[in-house]
Amino acid sequence: MPCIHASTVKKVLLGIDDTDSKKGMCTTYLxxxxxxxxxxxxxxxxxxxxxxxxxxxxxxxxxGAVAIEIEAEEDQAMGIMxxxxxxxxxxxxxxxxxxxxGIVLLSHIPPEVEKFSERxxxxxxxxxxxxxxxxxxxxVHAFKNGRGVIGALxxxxxxxxxxxxxxxxxxxxxERWGTPRRIDKTSVLEADRATYPHTWDTVDLTNDxxxxxxxxPCPVLFGIRGDDVxxxxxxxxxxxxxxxxxxxIFKTNQSTDAHIVTGKIASAKNGCSYVLxxxxxxxxHSILGGHVFFTIAENGHKIDCAAYEPTKKFRDVxxxxxxxxxxxxxxxxxxxxxxxxxxxxTSLKDQFVVRNPSCPKCQKRMKSSGxxxxxxxxxxxxxxxxxxxxxxxxxxEPGLYETPPCARRHISKPLIRMxxxxxxxxx
Numbered sequence: 001m002p003c004i005h006a007s008t009v010k011k012v013l014l015g016i017d018d019t020d021s022k023k024g025m026c027t028t029y030l031x032x033x034x035x036x037x038x039x040x041x042x043x044x045x046x047x048x049x050x051x052x053x054x055x056x057x058x059x060x061x062x063x064g065a066v067a068i069e070i071e072a073e074e075d076q077a078m079g080i081m082x083x084x085x086x087x088x089x090x091x092x093x094x095x096x097x098x099x100x101x102g103i104v105l106l107s108h109i110p111p112e113v114e115k116f117s118e119r120x121x122x123x124x125x126x127x128x129x130x131x132x133x134x135x136x137x138x139x140v141h142a143f144k145n146g147r148g149v150i151g152a153l154x155x156x157x158x159x160x161x162x163x164x165x166x167x168x169x170x171x172x173x174x175e176r177w178g179t180p181r182r183i184d185k186t187s188v189l190e191a192d193r194a195t196y197p198h199t200w201d202t203v204d205l206t207n208d209x210x211x212x213x214x215x216x217p218c219p220v221l222f223g224i225r226g227d228d229v230x231x232x233x234x235x236x237x238x239x240x241x242x243x244x245x246x247x248x249i250f251k252t253n254q255s256t257d258a259h260i261v262t263g264k265i266a267s268a269k270n271g272c273s274y275v276l277x278x279x280x281x282x283x284x285h286s287i288l289g290g291h292v293f294f295t296i297a298e299n300g301h302k303i304d305c306a307a308y309e310p311t312k313k314f315r316d317v318x319x320x321x322x323x324x325x326x327x328x329x330x331x332x333x334x335x336x337x338x339x340x341x342x343x344x345x346t347s348l349k350d351q352f353v354v355r356n357p358s359c360p361k362c363q364k365r366m367k368s369s370g371x372x373x374x375x376x377x378x379x380x381x382x383x384x385x386x387x388x389x390x391x392x393x394x395x396x397e398p399g400l401y402e403t404p405p406c407a408r409r410h411i412s413k414p415l416i417r418m419x420x421x422x423x424x425x426x427x
Contacts, residue, residue: 011044012072014084015104017065017151018058019092020218024178029171029219030091031066032248037083042071049167049250050155051411052120054259055271055332058098058147061216062410065151066250077139081105085141094143102130102148106138109157113137117157120150121258121411124271158253165255165417168232170221170247178217184240185210191224191238197416198231199224200255204405205427207312211405219245225254227417257413260330266301273332276303277346280325284318292318293337296327305329305338311403314426317343320396324349341412344400344421351392357384399424 016034019027028049035043048067056063072080084103093099106113116133119125130150134140142149172181188210192202202212202224213222221244226232229249236247263274278296286292290309295302307318318340321327326349330342356366359377366375366384374385399422402408402415415425 010072010074010107012041012070012077012080013067013106013109013156014038014070014080015065015067015102015106015152015154015156016084016088016148017102017155018099018148019088019101020060021093021096021099022060022216023093023096024217024219025091025093026218026220027064027066028169028248028250030087031068032169032171032246033091034084034087035068035248036246037087038068038070038080041076041080044069044071046166046249046251048155048158048160049252049254050117050121050151050158051252051254051258052151052154053122053124053271053273054409054411055273055334056124060098061214061218063151064410065148065155067152067155077105077107081139081141088143092143100145100147101143102146102150102152103141104134104138104149104152104156105140106134106156108137110137113153113157114159117154117159120154121158121253122261122272125150158258160251160253163256163258164251164253165225165227166229166232166249167223167225167252167254168236168247168249169223170236170241170244171219172221173243173245174219176242177219181213181221182242183210183213183222187238187240188212191235194238195226195231195235198228199226199235200414200416201225201405201408202235206404207406209406211408254410255413255417256411257330259332259411264301265296265298265303268303268333268338270333270335273330273341274338275328275330276338277326277328278303280321280323280327280349283322284320286319290315294318294321296329303333303336303338305331305340307340307403308407310407311340312407314340314401314403314407317396317401317424320394321345322349322351340403341409342400342402342415345396345398348394348396348398351394353390353392355388355390357386357388397424398422402426 052063092101204211259273278298281297282295284294292307292315307315326347328344331338331340362379369376401424404426415423
């Protein structure tokens with residue numbers, strides 16, 4: 001390799017998205033292969049895995065885009081782009097009508113790109129906007145309609161400076177793609193016991209499920225999420241499975257709630273994710289299928305909230321809400337309904353029951369003497385005008401509650417990563 005003089009070396013950021021389909025492939029795997037192909041150029045640090053707005057209808061699974069940071073000579077950018085294009089042509093699911101890869105190459109991240117990337121994680125943007133911005137600041141290669149340019153640019157520009165986690169993703173040998181995954185559950189439980197809470201969402205103990213391995217025909221065998229690379233690697237070494245083809249550790253915005261913004265019920269819109277405050281005005285009710293709904297209001301504006309059947313025992317918390325309770329709901333808005341990911345109960349309204357008084361002499365429950373005529377003991381004739389008002393104990397406590405790992409989105413922050421206030425983790 002020729003000597004690279006410090007004066008000619010610069011940082012190059014390569015972003016890729018939308019190479020997979022529901023039938024197979026995974027953009028993270030393509031990038032894992034690409035990292036190996038680009039080693040001679042000087043790949044720096046961990047590749048970036050950025051989870052985008054989880055509500056976008058075009059997503060395949062976790063809606064993730066990937067970027068790589070490379071140190072290269074000034075005249076090597078075109079060579080890097082050529083290698084990336086060839087890998088996408090070779091590996092992407094280009095025959096699928098919903099697969100539209102995009103590749104972006106930048107030498108720096110302007111503030112305009114960083115702001116755009118935040119919007120991609122929290123809202124919806126157009127292909128044209130992404131194309132114009134990518135061409136303005138760097139190089140771009142779009143396949144078909146180029147929708148992948150949106151994620152490719154966002155993967156480069158989204159800031160991981162203050163809020164990030166890691167994920168080790170292990171991949172299968174190609175001849176095993178589409179076949180049942182062979183992972184020893186006992187070793188997974190052992191890995192979880194040894195490294196939790198520095199790793200999380202590997203297993204769902206309450207629902208007796210391993211949740212770190214997909215069920216699709218993609219190349220991914222499993223992914224271990226955490227905030228400590230040493231703990232992640234310890235878990236990886238503990239797990240026994242079929243032979244692994246390769247693995248990569250990504251730096252990511254997973255488990256950060258990066259998609260959530262503080263909002264108001266009046267301005268909440270479909271396709272975005274919020275934390276919304278309000279008062280319960282319609283207490284929970286269940287519908288066919290086990291889904292639970294209730295309604296909150298804020299300054300005269302109302303919105304429905306839903307805990308769907310896959311959230312399992314989280315629904316038991318929701319069923320205990322009553323009119324007058326004050327809550328903060330976390331989740332995505334779809335069809336003017338908040339799909340709950342977490343809920344914070346900030347205050348509980350006192351609940352009372354009214355019943356006939358007890359006779360002070362006989363201890364028997366008095367009977368009504370008629371409308372507005374008070375009460376009378378049938379045994380001794382004692383009378384009373386006052387009914388009994390009793391405070392009903394609430395089994396529910398204020399604090400934060402979450403959906404279980406089996407129902408958690410990649411980007412949602414688990415409560416074990418949150419501090420301050422009263423939290424009620426799902427385990």
